[in-house]
Amino acid sequence: SQQGEEDPQALSIQEGENATMNCSYKTSINNLQWYRQNSGRGLVHLILIRSNEREKHSGRLRVTLDTSKKSSSLLITASRAADTASYFCATDVLREYGNKLVFGAGTILRVKS
């Protein structure tokens, strides 16, 4: 079963607008991560937020985490056509050995120029 579920499934905006994607999860986490995937390519790590953090910034990205609601949001400000991609949240699951991330189904973002 999926730990993280993104909302919306798809989002279409104009260049310059802000894009907000949400992620909900089910169990306690150590951290939550966001990844981007351009069409037909591998995933690229964007940002990691730990369970004791509430907000984190990286360039035009802002991530918030609400552990009481088991949810996170990714905000991309002043979007560009190059931001067109799929975005995935991933939550860690602590195991005895190694680590394991559980990915959601993703949000497809289209930025129109």
Added chain:
Amino acid sequence: DVKVTQSSRYLVKRTGEKVFLECVQDMDHENMFWYRQDPGLGLRLIYFSYDVKMKEKGDIPEGYSVSREKKERFSLILESASTNQTSMYLCASSPYSGRAGEQYFGPGTRLTVT
């Protein structure tokens, strides 16, 4: 920069064939992972390895096996390919042996089984 490479970008195989997907990372990472990605389902973990010759089943290991004889190389094996294994396969590596950290992904192999 960390580099994760996969042996093929596109692969077409016949039902019943044995298929090998190779993944190599160049950053001496302990952990390596194989995922499959299907529309609407996101990434699902097939197997992962936290050390040479060590492996653990992920969420969907059925029909797959793995091999990690060297630290930099992690192979995914489809013993007898079936059409429901048509998918995008992604390899990843991570340097963290404890708490989950950033994973570095390869470009993916799109496998079609006919």
